[in-house]
Amino acid sequence: MGQYAVINDDAYQTEDNDTSYRGFESLRDGDFESPSRVDSLPYSSGRQVRSVIKRRIWDFLWTVLFVFLIVVILQVWEYKGAVSTSQVTIFNLLSTILSIALGLNLSEAFKGLATILRWKILAQKRHSVRETDLILGSDSFRNVFTLARSSFAKAQFWTLSLCSSWILLFLCAQATVSLVSLTYAFNAGTYVTDGPVVAPDLSDYAPVKPGAEPAPEGRRQGLAHSYGQLTFTSTEWCGNYTTIEDVLNSKVNYEYYCNRAPGHQEFAYRYLEWDPKDAQRTYPWMTDRVITTSSGPCRIYNETHNKLGPARKTYFYSNGTSNGTIEIPYSYENNGATTYIYRGWHEPAIAEQQRCGPRCLWMWAHRAWSKAEPSTFYECPITISNVSNTNDDPLKQVPDSMAYLAAASIAVDGKHDSTGNWTQWQFVPFATHWEIHHQSTDLVGANIAEFALGSLAFMASRNPKPITMNGNLTHVGQKLDPHWQSAIPLLSAVVAAHFALFVAAVYTSRSVIIKDNTPLAVARLLRPLVDTVGNTGATMSGKELSAQISKTGQFQEGVVYGPKMLEGKEGYQLDLASDVRPLDQWYGGRHPDGFMTG
Numbered sequence: 001m002g003q004y005a006v007i008n009d010d011a012y013q014t015e016d017n018d019t020s021y022r023g024f025e026s027l028r029d030g031d032f033e034s035p036s037r038v039d040s041l042p043y044s045s046g047r048q049v050r051s052v053i054k055r056r057i058w059d060f061l062w063t064v065l066f067v068f069l070i071v072v073i074l075q076v077w078e079y080k081g082a083v084s085t086s087q088v089t090i091f092n093l094l095s096t097i098l099s100i101a102l103g104l105n106l107s108e109a110f111k112g113l114a115t116i117l118r119w120k121i122l123a124q125k126r127h128s129v130r131e132t133d134l135i136l137g138s139d140s141f142r143n144v145f146t147l148a149r150s151s152f153a154k155a156q157f158w159t160l161s162l163c164s165s166w167i168l169l170f171l172c173a174q175a176t177v178s179l180v181s182l183t184y185a186f187n188a189g190t191y192v193t194d195g196p197v198v199a200p201d202l203s204d205y206a207p208v209k210p211g212a213e214p215a216p217e218g219r220r221q222g223l224a225h226s227y228g229q230l231t232f233t234s235t236e237w238c239g240n241y242t243t244i245e246d247v248l249n250s251k252v253n254y255e256y257y258c259n260r261a262p263g264h265q266e267f268a269y270r271y272l273e274w275d276p277k278d279a280q281r282t283y284p285w286m287t288d289r290v291i292t293t294s295s296g297p298c299r300i301y302n303e304t305h306n307k308l309g310p311a312r313k314t315y316f317y318s319n320g321t322s323n324g325t326i327e328i329p330y331s332y333e334n335n336g337a338t339t340y341i342y343r344g345w346h347e348p349a350i351a352e353q354q355r356c357g358p359r360c361l362w363m364w365a366h367r368a369w370s371k372a373e374p375s376t377f378y379e380c381p382i383t384i385s386n387v388s389n390t391n392d393d394p395l396k397q398v399p400d401s402m403a404y405l406a407a408a409s410i411a412v413d414g415k416h417d418s419t420g421n422w423t424q425w426q427f428v429p430f431a432t433h434w435e436i437h438h439q440s441t442d443l444v445g446a447n448i449a450e451f452a453l454g455s456l457a458f459m460a461s462r463n464p465k466p467i468t469m470n471g472n473l474t475h476v477g478q479k480l481d482p483h484w485q486s487a488i489p490l491l492s493a494v495v496a497a498h499f500a501l502f503v504a505a506v507y508t509s510r511s512v513i514i515k516d517n518t519p520l521a522v523a524r525l526l527r528p529l530v531d532t533v534g535n536t537g538a539t540m541s542g543k544e545l546s547a548q549i550s551k552t553g554q555f556q557e558g559v560v561y562g563p564k565m566l567e568g569k570e571g572y573q574l575d576l577a578s579d580v581r582p583l584d585q586w587y588g589g590r591h592p593d594g595f596m597t598g
Contacts, residue, residue: 045511049510052505055112056112057502062101063498066102067102067491067494077091077480078480078481081189082189082478084191085477088478103178107170110166110169112501113505114138114139116509116514118136118138119561120583122560123583127560128558129546129558130150130543130547130550131147131159134147138166141167144163147163176490180494183483184482184483186478187479188476189479190476191477192472193473194471195470195473196468197285197472198276199466199468199469202395202399204401204402206223207465218414221347221413222413224406224408227456227462228455228458231256237254238256238257239252239257239258240257241257241258248290255269256268256269256453256457257269263442265295265446265450266294266449267292267449267453268292271460272285272461273474275474275475285473287471288389289388292384292453293407293452295380295445298444299378299379300376301323303315303317303369304323312328312329313330314326326366332425332426334368337428338365338430338434338436340426341411342364342412348405348407348422355404356381357381360382361381362381363382364380365448366378380449382407384398384403398456407452408424410434410448413425510590512562513591528576529559530549532554533548555577557578560577560582561575561576562575562591563596571594571596572594572596573596
């Protein structure tokens with residue numbers, strides 16, 4: 001069987017400190033130093049465990065890396081939102097590569113454990129030559145299945161359960177990796193690029209071509225009031241907000257937004273852009289440009305008396321500090337009704353006496369007498385903000401003339417009298433949307449500000465003459481929607497499974513000598529078996545060769561893997577034979593350390 005090296009107990013116990021064994025300290029992974037001194041390697045369970053850890057930890061770290069990268073690309077593409085087809089293709093390519101790599105690495109981990117665990121199985125009890133051949137090939141799924149089938153036929157239920165468990169765990173691990181791809185999907189969405197977009201013409205309520213005469217003032221006022229009336233149809237579409245950030249971060253594209261705070265009623269509209277090819281305006285781009293209208297605290301005046309005229313009633317009002325008169329035509333008032341009044345002599349754009357500040361206009365409302373409430377007048381300051389985030393682009397701004405007209409839109413009807421006086425009224429019957437009986441003072445200002453905002457918002461969304469400008473071009477794309485509640489547990493299970501395989505490999509390597517998984521190393525061990533058939537069997541299959549070996553009658557009781565004592569000599573012979581002691585007959589159920597021959 002060749003020469004063997006000798007080790008005594010004292011030398012083995014002090015191996016780490018004894019200088020006589022320093023020649024073997026550099027032996028790692030099959031390397032051999034100073035072959036002229038010895039012809040066999042000293043076996044050390046501690047060194048073997050460290051070697052297994054060194055080899056298998058990298059497989060585990062690769063699995064962790066692949067899982068981490070899968071999570072990263074899921075998060076990156078989720079953050080991107082809707083993406084183009086090319087981006088979807090890139091994601092599919094990356095996710096497929098990582099899934100395949102993860103599956104292959106996990107498969108290799110199973111095979112790696114099989115190459116370690118097979119030695120412990122062979123060392124625990126005797127197996128027939130055929131079973132030994134199949135166990136040595138247990139890194140092949142087919143061999144494990146064949147062994148399970150053979151065990152079932154021979155009623156060897158321990159081996160059958162071990163093989164069945166191995167097959168089940170392997171399939172579950174691979175299925176888990178495959179299921180990860182079912183935890184995300186691409187759904188229809190939109191994404192943006194820079195390019196020409198369609199946006200509302202904010203220059204006027206009745207825009208005209210460059211160089212053309214502006215539209216008549218009466219038409220502009222009529223359009224301003226008509227657009228504002230559309231607000232009545234969408235009161236349930238007003239999203240609440242506290243700051244402009246709430247508007248910009250809203251996940252719902254409301255027609256407009258409402259901030260009803262005591263003493264300050266404010267409303268906001270967020271401008272939209274569209275792809276010129278999107279004729280139905282199905283996929284708008286919600287810009288960061290916002291305009292607001294607001295009402296400050298309203299002044300309240302009580303009617304002191306009135307005077308009837310041929311076509312109008314003159315009301316006298318006072319609040320103890322200020323007093324005055326207002327004329328209202330009979331056709332614009334009635335008991336229990338509400339009348340909104342624009343009191344400027346000139347059109348709103350140039351009515352400086354009615355201004356309460358930049359882009360601010362004093363607007364009036366009259367609550368007519370009813371059995372429950374007296375005749376009362378309200379004077380409210382209505383302010384129209386500039387459009388935010390325009391970068392001084394005039395195409396994105398609402399001119400001052402538009403702002404003043406919007407502030408007055410609830411009261412105007414586009415008519416002036418024969419003297420050129422633009423004072424106007426709008427009548428609102430009792431119990432209708434804009435009526436103010438039994439309402440708070442704040443609501444009066446809110447009605448006027450909300451009507452003004454609606455006038456601007458619906459003019460923008462229904463402008464018959466949109467313009468083309470540079471902006472964010474919306475495209476129909478696909479959006480990744482990962483189901484993290486499923487993805488994270490599945491990926492965690494893959495990492496946990498591989499870690500369990502790693503622990504099992506390390507634990508197994510503590511008790512049994514692990515032969516290197518190479519043809520030469522295994523062939524060295526199998527030489528005594530195959531030598532029994534002499535020069536025959538060169539082209540036989542493993543099954544046929546096992547039968548031929550069994551016919552020699554030398555291994556009828558089966559074979560066990562492990563070391564055996566040398567008669568009259570110290571040291572061990574590593575062998576696969578019938579006279580090898582099973583693992584449980586060694587001290588501590590572990591193969592002893594020392595020099596091995598074989």
